[in-house]
Amino acid sequence: MDQKYNPRKIEEKWQNYWESSELFKVEEDPSREKYYLMEMFPYPSGKIHMGHVRNYTIGDVVARYKKMQGYNVLHPMGWDAFGMPAENAAIANKSHPAKWTYQNIDNMRSELKRVGFSYDWDREIATCKPDYYHWEQWLFLKMHEKGMAYRKESFVNWCEPCLTVLANEQVEAGMCWRCGKPVRQQRLPQWFFRITDYAEDLLAYCDRLPGWPEKVITMQRNWIGKSIGAEIRFPVEGTVTEIPVFTTRQDTVFGATFMCLAPEHPLVTELSKGKQQEKEVNQFIDRMSLQDRSSRAVDTYEKEGVFTGAYCTNPLSGGRMPIFTANFALMEYGTGAVMSVPAHDQRDFEFAKKYNLDIVVVVNPFDTQLDAGAMTESFTDEGVMVNSGRFDGMKSRDALDAIAGYLEENGIGKKTVSYRLRDWGISRQRYWGAPIPMIHCKTCGIVPVPEEALPILLPEDVDLLDGGRSPLPSLESFVKTDCPRCGDSQARRETDTMDTFVESSWYFERYCSPGFKTGMFKKEAVDYWMPVDQYIGGVEHAILHLLYSRYFTRVLHDLGLVKFKEPFTRLLTQGMVCKETISCPEHGFLFPEEVESKDGGRICKMCGATVELGRIEKMSKSKKNVVDPRTLLEKYGADITRLFCLFAAPPEKDLEWSEQGVEGGFRFINRVWRLAREWMNDIEDIKAVSPFTDHPDRLNGEIRALYKTTHATIKKVTTDIEDRFHFNTAISAVMELVNACYGIDGNRDDPLEPQVKRFTLEAVVLLLSPIIPHLSEELWEAMGHKESILLAPWPTYREDALTKDDLLIVVQVNGKLRSRFTVSPDADEETIKSMAMEDERIQKFIHGKPVKKVIVVKEKLVNIVI
RNA sequence: GCGAGAGUGGCGGAAUUGGCAGACGCACUGGACUUAGGAUCCAGCUCUGGCAACAGAUUGGGAGUUCAAGUCUCCCCUCUCGCACCA
Numbered sequence: 001m002d003q004k005y006n007p008r009k010i011e012e013k014w015q016n017y018w019e020s021s022e023l024f025k026v027e028e029d030p031s032r033e034k035y036y037l038m039e040m041f042p043y044p045s046g047k048i049h050m051g052h053v054r055n056y057t058i059g060d061v062v063a064r065y066k067k068m069q070g071y072n073v074l075h076p077m078g079w080d081a082f083g084m085p086a087e088n089a090a091i092a093n094k095s096h097p098a099k100w101t102y103q104n105i106d107n108m109r110s111e112l113k114r115v116g117f118s119y120d121w122d123r124e125i126a127t128c129k130p131d132y133y134h135w136e137q138w139l140f141l142k143m144h145e146k147g148m149a150y151r152k153e154s155f156v157n158w159c160e161p162c163l164t165v166l167a168n169e170q171v172e173a174g175m176c177w178r179c180g181k182p183v184r185q186q187r188l189p190q191w192f193f194r195i196t197d198y199a200e201d202l203l204a205y206c207d208r209l210p211g212w213p214e215k216v217i218t219m220q221r222n223w224i225g226k227s228i229g230a231e232i233r234f235p236v237e238g239t240v241t242e243i244p245v246f247t248t249r250q251d252t253v254f255g256a257t258f259m260c261l262a263p264e265h266p267l268v269t270e271l272s273k274g275k276q277q278e279k280e281v282n283q284f285i286d287r288m289s290l291q292d293r294s295s296r297a298v299d300t301y302e303k304e305g306v307f308t309g310a311y312c313t314n315p316l317s318g319g320r321m322p323i324f325t326a327n328f329a330l331m332e333y334g335t336g337a338v339m340s341v342p343a344h345d346q347r348d349f350e351f352a353k354k355y356n357l358d359i360v361v362v363v364n365p366f367d368t369q370l371d372a373g374a375m376t377e378s379f380t381d382e383g384v385m386v387n388s389g390r391f392d393g394m395k396s397r398d399a400l401d402a403i404a405g406y407l408e409e410n411g412i413g414k415k416t417v418s419y420r421l422r423d424w425g426i427s428r429q430r431y432w433g434a435p436i437p438m439i440h441c442k443t444c445g446i447v448p449v450p451e452e453a454l455p456i457l458l459p460e461d462v463d464l465l466d467g468g469r470s471p472l473p474s475l476e477s478f479v480k481t482d483c484p485r486c487g488d489s490q491a492r493r494e495t496d497t498m499d500t501f502v503e504s505s506w507y508f509e510r511y512c513s514p515g516f517k518t519g520m521f522k523k524e525a526v527d528y529w530m531p532v533d534q535y536i537g538g539v540e541h542a543i544l545h546l547l548y549s550r551y552f553t554r555v556l557h558d559l560g561l562v563k564f565k566e567p568f569t570r571l572l573t574q575g576m577v578c579k580e581t582i583s584c585p586e587h588g589f590l591f592p593e594e595v596e597s598k599d600g601g602r603i604c605k606m607c608g609a610t611v612e613l614g615r616i617e618k619m620s621k622s623k624k625n626v627v628d629p630r631t632l633l634e635k636y637g638a639d640i641t642r643l644f645c646l647f648a649a650p651p652e653k654d655l656e657w658s659e660q661g662v663e664g665g666f667r668f669i670n671r672v673w674r675l676a677r678e679w680m681n682d683i684e685d686i687k688a689v690s691p692f693t694d695h696p697d698r699l700n701g702e703i704r705a706l707y708k709t710t711h712a713t714i715k716k717v718t719t720d721i722e723d724r725f726h727f728n729t730a731i732s733a734v735m736e737l738v739n740a741c742y743g744i745d746g747n748r749d750d751p752l753e754p755q756v757k758r759f760t761l762e763a764v765v766l767l768l769s770p771i772i773p774h775l776s777e778e779l780w781e782a783m784g785h786k787e788s789i790l791l792a793p794w795p796t797y798r799e800d801a802l803t804k805d806d807l808l809i810v811v812q813v814n815g816k817l818r819s820r821f822t823v824s825p826d827a828d829e830e831t832i833k834s835m836a837m838e839d840e841r842i843q844k845f846i847h848g849k850p851v852k853k854v855i856v857v858k859e860k861l862v863n864i865v866i
Numbered sequence: 867g868c869g870a871g872a873g874u875g876g877c878g879g880a881a882u883u884g885g886c887a888g889a890c891g892c893a894c895u896g897g898a899c900u901u902a903g904g905a906u907c908c909a910g911c912u913c914u915g916g917c918a919a920c921a922g923a924u925u926g927g928g929a930g931u932u933c934a935a936g937u938c939u940c941c942c943c944u945c946u947c948g949c950a951c952c953a
Contacts, residue, residue, distance in 0.1 A: 215870055219948060222869070227952070247953060260953090303951075328951045338953045346867095347951055420952055542948080647891075648878060654946090656878065660892050663904090668891085674906090719882080729880065732890035739890090742907095810886050815934045817886060855933050861885055865933050 001681060001782045005673040007637025011774040015116055023790055024118045026074055028528040035071035036529045037063045038508055040537030040545070041078045044104040044126075045085060048111045050577040050619055051538065053629045054645045054655060058574055058725070059536045060117045061646065064770035065721050067118070068794040074529050076511040077112065077119040079105050081128035082500045084162060084178065084468075087432040091464050097432040098460055101128055111630065116638045116773055118790075123514045127503035132510065133434035134455035135520040136502060140437055141448050142559055148194050149426075151438075151446060155264055155331060156425055158186040163468045164429045165190060167499060168332075168422055169223075169544045185264070185289060191436055191496060192423040195551045199224050199419040201565075202550055211570030213652070216542045223543050225420025230404045232339065232413035234259060234321070236271065237311040243267065243323075246334030246418050249344065250407065251399040253316045254388040255362035256339040257352070259323045260305060262331035263288040268308060271323060275309035281325060288327055303328050303351045315412045316389070316403075319360075326351060334418050342378065343370070349378040362387045363396045424548065426499040431462065431470040433497030441483035441491040450484050456493070470495060504545050505552035508532050508567060520561070532568045539573035546571070572725060575654035579625040581614035589614075589624040616656055627657055639772035640665045646727040646771055668735060669775060672764065675741055676779045679761055683746075685754045687784060691762055692755035696801045702744055703756045704805070710760045711801035713737040717767045718794070727771065734767050758783075766795045811836045812863040813845045829856045836862040 002009075018024065028034075039059040042052055063075040079101075086097035093100070105126060112119070125132055143149040157166040159176040165188060170177045195202075203224045206217045229248035236243060243259060261268050263285045272281040284306040305326030312321050321339075328347055329338050342352035342359045352359055359372040363383040370379055385394045391402060407413035427436070435456045437449035449456055459478045462471045472478055472495040483491035506520065512529045513522035546568070553567040582590045584604035594605050602611050619626045632641045643665040649655045679686050692699075696707050713733050720730035741760060747753055762783065769776035769789045780789040804825060809832055811819040819841040823832055833856050836842060846866055853865040 215948080218870055222949060225949095225952065229953085245953080249953075328953090330952070333952045335953095340953085345953070347953080350951095418952080539947085650879085653872095653879090658878070658892075661878070664891050667906095670905095724882080726880095726882095728878090729890080732880075735890055808886080812885085812934075815885095815932095820886070853933060855885095857885060857934095861934090863885080863933050 001677055003677070005670050005775070007639060007774070010778045011114075011116065011638050014774045014777045015113060017777070017788070018116075018118070019113075021788065023788060024075065024120045025122055026072060026120055028525055029072050030528065032070070032072040034074065034529055035066045035534075036074045036508075036532045037066065037534045038074075038076060038511070038532050038536070040535070040541065041080050041504070041507065042108065043083060043085070044079045044081055044101055044108055046104045046107065048108055048629055050627055050629055050645075050657070052112075053115060053641060054577055054651075055536060055538065055574055056112065056115070056117055057642045057645045058572070058651045058727070059534075060642075060773075061721070061727060061770040062534060062536075062725070063118050064773060064790065065794065067790055068766075068769070068792065070793065074123075074511070075118055075120060076123040076125075076514075077117070077121070078123075078125035078507060078511065079108075079127065080500065080504055080507075081105065081126040082133075082433045082497075082503060084164075084430060084432065087430060087464065087468060090432075091468065096460065097464075098128065101126075114633055114638060115629075115641065118773075123511050125507060125510055125514050127434075127500075127507065128432070128458075130455045130457055131515075131517075133458075133503070135510070136434050136498065136506070137437040137449075137454050137456060138451065139506070139520060139555075140498070141451060141454075143193065143555060144438075144448055146559075148197070148555060149191060150194065151189060151191050153187060153189040155185045156188050156190055157183045158188070159183050162430075163470075165425060165427055167425050167501070167544075169424075169547070188427075190425050190427040191438075191494075191498075192425050193551070195424045195548075196419060196421055198551055198554050199226070199421045200417075201554060202421075202547065205550070205566060209566065209571075212568075213539075213571065213573055216539065216546065216571065216573060219542045220547055223421060223547065227418045227420075229416060229418060230407060230413050231335070231416040232315065232407055234312040234315060234339065236267075236323070237313060237320070241267070241270075243312055243337050244335045245337045245339045246416060247339055249341065249400075250403045250413075251385070251391075251396045252341040252344045252362050253314065253339065253403060254391075255341040255343050255360045256314050256317075256321060257319060257342060257358040257360055258321045258340045259312055260326040260329045260338040260340050260348075260351070261308070261323065262329040262336040263325050263327065264331040265325065265329070265336045267337075268325045271310035272308040277307055277309035281306050281308055284325060303347065303354065305351065305355070307355075315407075317360075317387075319358075322357070324351075324355075332422055333420065343372060343375065344378055344380055346378045346380065349375070360387060424499075424551070426502055427496040428499055429470055429495075430468065430497060431458075431464065431472055433500060434458070434503065435472075436494045436496050436498055438494040439481055439483060439491050440494065441486060441488055443488060444483055444485040447483055447485050447491070453484070458497070470497075472497075501544060501548050505548045506556070508535075508549075509556070509562070520556075523561075526562055530562065531564050531566060534570045534572065535568040536572045536574060538576075542573065572651060574651045575649065576618040577655050577657060578616045579619050579627065579657040580616050581623050581625045582611050583614050584609055584611050589622070591624045618654075619657070632662070636662060636666055637774075639775050640669060643669065643731070643772055647731045648728070650724075650726050650728055652725075668738075669772065671738055671742075672768070672775070672779075675738060676761060676765070676782065679741075679757055680782060683754065683757070686758045686761070689754045689758055691759035692752060693759060693798075695798075699752060699756065701747070701750075703747070703750060703753050706740060706744060706760055707756050708801050708803075708805075709737060709740050710763050711797040714763055714767065714795045714797040715802065718797075721770070730767075731771065734764060737764060763795050765789070766792060807859050809836070809859075810861045811839060811842055812861060813842060814865055815863060818842055818845055825859070829858070832856055832862060836864065 037059055039055050063073050067073045081101050086101045089100050090097040140149055157171050159166055161179045161181045171183050174182060176183055203226055206221050227248050230250040231244050231246050233242040233244050272278045305324040308323045308325060310323045312323055314321055340348035342348040343361045344363055361370045361372050364370055364386050365383045382396050385391045385396055385399050391399050404415045435458055437456045439447045441447050462475060465471055479492050481491050481493050482489050509521045509526055513525035516522045549567050554565055556562045557565050582595055584590050586607045586609055587604060595602050595611055596605050604611050617623055644662045648661050696704055699707055716733040717730040720726045765776050765779045777789050806822045807825055808820055808822050810817055819839045833854055849866045851864055851866055855863040
C-alpha cells in the first residue's frame with residue numbers, strides 16, 4: 001500500500017479493471033431477483049455538468065448497493081440524441097448534427113467513465129440511430145391504426161425563433177421552454193397523440209404511485225386538471241345554431257346574462273358577418289392572434305371584448321344574452337365558450353362592470369341578501385338559490401346536481417367531465433428528429449408507410465439552412481415517393497419529425513434488449529426487467545417526460561406489448577446544484593476569476609467596482625456560477641467528487657457548492673486511507689487473521705465497544721440507504737466509526753483485538769464501497785481479497801451486538817433536564833425511579849416539595865413533576 | 867389568486883415512533899508537532915450572565931394539547947417551487 005493516497009493512480013486502475021472484467025454486464029436470470037435502476041439519460045450537449053454528476057452518483061450508489069445485496073441489477077445509460085441544439089450547433093459550425101452529436105456522445109461517455117459509474121455500457125443506446133427510431137416509427141403506425149395518432153388542423157403554439165410548433169407542456173407561462181421567447185398561436189395541420197383518452201386513467205393511478213414524490217403527483221394531477229360540471233346548449237337568436245358551453249357552476253345558470261366566445265371560436269366571424277360590428281370584431285380577432293400568450297396570461301391583464309351583434313337565449317331563465325368575444329375565453333379549454341355569470345364569477349363580474357352588462361344574483365349567502373347593484377366583487381361561495389324558478393330556496397350545492405338533472409331531462413344539456421389536458425402535438429418542423437412515417441397522396445389522402453418499408457431514414461446528406469428551417473421539404477430525394485396504396489409517383493412524404501419527447505417515452509423498455517432486431521424490444525427481457533424499480537432525475541421533468549412515459553406505457557399495454565401500466569415504481573427527484581453568484585454593477589455576472597480581493601472587500605478586475613455577492617442559484621452558464629466537473633476530477637478525483645455530492649445534502653434537496661466541503665471530503669478519505677495503512681502495515685497481524693464475527697460477550701474493554709459500534713453502524717448505514725436514500729447521514733455514521741477507530745489505544749495482549757480490528761476495517765470499506773468505489777476496491781485488495789468488493793456481500797449486523805452495555809438515563813424535573821446517570825440494562829423501573837429520586841442534584845430541586853407524579857420511560861428518562 | 871414544500875448555531879445539515887436539540891462536516895479559536903503549514907494530531911465552539919460550578923434563554927412569530935413539543939393542533943409571518951383568466 002502506498003504511503004500517500006493517490007486518487008489518479010487508484011481510479012485509473014479500477015476503472016480499467018471494471019471495464020475488462022465486465023462486472024456490470026447483466027443478463028436476464030429468472031432465478032435471481034432483478035432490480036432495475038435508471039437515471040434520466042442526458043442530452044448529448046458536449047460535456048457533463050455537476051447536475052449530471054450528482055444525479056448519476058446517487059443512482060450509482062443505489063446500483064452498487066443493490067448489487068452487493070445480491071440483486072441482478074440493470075443499470076443502463078444512453079443518449080437523448082435528437083433535438084434542436086445539434087441542428088443549431090451544426091449550422092453555426094457548418095457541420096452536421098450527426099457528427100456534432102456523435103462527437104459529444106464520445107466525449108461525454110469518457111467523462112462518465114471517469115467518474116466510475118457502474119453502467120452496463122453494452123446496453124448503451126442513442127435515440128438518433130435508425131435501429132432505435134425504426135421502432136418508434138413502427139409504434140407510430142400501430143397508434144395510427146388505432147386512431148391513437150391522428151392529424152388535425154388546429155391552433156398550435158408556434159415559436160418563431162425555433163421555427164417550430166411546441167406541445168402545451170413545452171410552453172411555460174407563454175414562453176418557449178427552450179429559447180424563452182414568446183409563443184404565438186397559429187393554425188397548422190399537425191400530428192397528435194390522443195393522450196386525452198387516458199386522462200382519467202393517468203389521473204386515477206396518481207393514487208397508486210406511493211413511491212413517487214407527492215409534489216410530482218400533485219403537479220400531474222393539476223396538469224390533467226379534471227373538472228366535473230355540465231355542458232349546456234344556448235340557442236342563438238334567429239338561427240338554428242346552438243352554442244355549447246362547459247361550466248362547473250350549473251347552479252348559477254339563471255344568472256348567466258351574457259356569453260363570451262374565444263376570439264378563435266369559429267362562431268365569432270359567423271355571427272358577426274354582415275352586422276355593423278363585423279369590422280370591429282375582425283380587428284379584435286386579428287389583434288388577439290398577434291398578442292402572445294404571455295401577456296394574455298398575466299394576472300393584471302385587463303379583460304376586454306367586443307360585442308358580436310348576436311344574442312342567444314338563456315335556456316333556463318329565458319333571458320336575452322348578448323354574445324361577446326373576449327380575450328379571457330380560451331379556445332383550448334372546454335368548448336371555447338363561457339356562459340358569463342357576473343354575480344358569481346369574478347372574471348365575469350369585472351367584464352360586466354366594464355361593459356355595463358346585467359348582473360343577476362342567483363345565490364345568496366346563508367346569512368345575508370346580496371344587492372346586485374351594490375356588489376363590489378362577485379360572490380363565489382355556496383349559499384341559497386334565488387331568482388332560479390323552481391330551484392329557489394335550495395342550497396346551491398344541492399342545486400348543482402338538481403339543475404344538471406333537469407338539463408338532461410329536458411335535452412338542454414348533460415353532465416360532463418372536462419380536462420385541462422389536451423392531446424399531445426408531436427409534429428416538429430425541424431430536421432434533426434425521427435421522420436413521421438406517413439405519405440400524402442393526391443388520390444388516397446394520408447397513407448401510412450408499410451411496416452416493411454421502415455425505417456424511414458432521416459437523410460444525412462443534407463445542407464442545413466440558415467435560420468434553422470428544415471431542409472426536408474425541399475429535399476426531393478426524400479419527399480418524392482410512390483403512394484403505397486395506388487402507386488402514384490407524385491406522392492409526397494410527411495416532412496415533419498417527431499417531438500424528441502417521443503424517444504424518451506420508451507427508452508427504458510429498449511434498454512432491456514437494446515440490440516433487438518425484430519421489434520421494439522424482446523418480450524421476455526421486458527417481462528423480466530420492467531417496470532423500473534427506481535428512477536432518478538430532475539424535477540423539471542415532473543410533467544413533460546414523466547407524463548408522456550406513463551401515457552406511452554398505457555398505449556403499449558393496450559397493444560398487448562407489455563403487462564404493466566406504470567413504468568416507474570419509485571421515483572426520486574434530486575435537487576439542483578447551486579452556487580453563489582457574483583455580480584458587478586457595471587459588468588453583470590462575473591466568474592470567480594474575474595474578481596480580486598482588495599482591502600478586505602472584493603472588486604471587479606475590469607472596472608474596480610465593489611462586487612455584489614448575489615443569491616445562491618442553480619449553476620448556469622449565464623450566471624457564471626458553474627463548476628466544471630472535469631476540474632474537480634482532475635484536482636481531487638472521482639471518489640471525492642462523489643463523496644461531496646452525497647454528503648453535502650440529502651438527494652432531494654438542493655446542493656450548495658462549497659470548495660471547503662470538498663476539502664472536508666478529501667480529509668475524510670485520507671483519514672480512512674491512513675487508518676487502513678496504520679492497521680495493516682503497522683499491525684501486521686490483522687492481515688493474517690479473519691474478522692471477528694462472534695458474540696460480543698467474548699470481548700472486553702474498548703474492543704468490545706468498537707465491535708458493538710461497528711454493528712450499530714452497519715445497521716444505520718443500511719437503513720439510511722435502503723429506506724431513505726439519506727447518504728449524508730450514512731456517511732456521517734461511517735465518519736463516527738472511523739473516529740472511534742482512531743480512539744483505540746490498542747492492547748497487544750488481547751488475542752482477539754486484531755480480529756475485531758479487521759472486522760471493523762472491512763465494515764468501513766464495505767459500507768463506503770458504493771459511495772467511493774475506487775478507494776474501497778483498493779483497500780479491499782490490500783486486505784488480501786482476490787475478488788472485487790462488488791462481489792462481496794453487503795455486511796450484516798448481529799442483533800445481539802446492538803444491545804448497550806449500560807444505559808444513560810436522563811432525569812427531568814417538570815420537564816427540564818436536571819441530571820443524568822447510567823444504569824445496567826436489566827435495571828427495573830422501580831430501581832431507576834429510586835435512583836433518580838435519590839440523585840443529589842435532583843434532591844436539590846425537589847427540596848422537600850411534594851412530588852405529584854413520576855414518569856419513567858424505559859431505557860430513556862425519568863420526569864419528576866412537583 | 868390556487869396548490870405543494872420549507873424555515874433549526876457563523877455555514878451545510880442531524881434528531882426514523884412526542885422523550886438529552888444541534889450528530890457529522892465546514893468555518894473559527896487555542897494548543898502540540900514542525901525550518902515552514904493551507905499537512906497532521908489534541909482541545910474548545912448555540913446565545914446571555916459568570917473565573918468557575920452553575921443558571922437562564924433557544925428550532926420563523928404567537929397560542930394550545932401533553933408529565934414532556936423541532937416533532938401534534940390552530941392562527942400569523944417569510945422564503946422557494948409549480949400552476950396561473952381552466953369557465
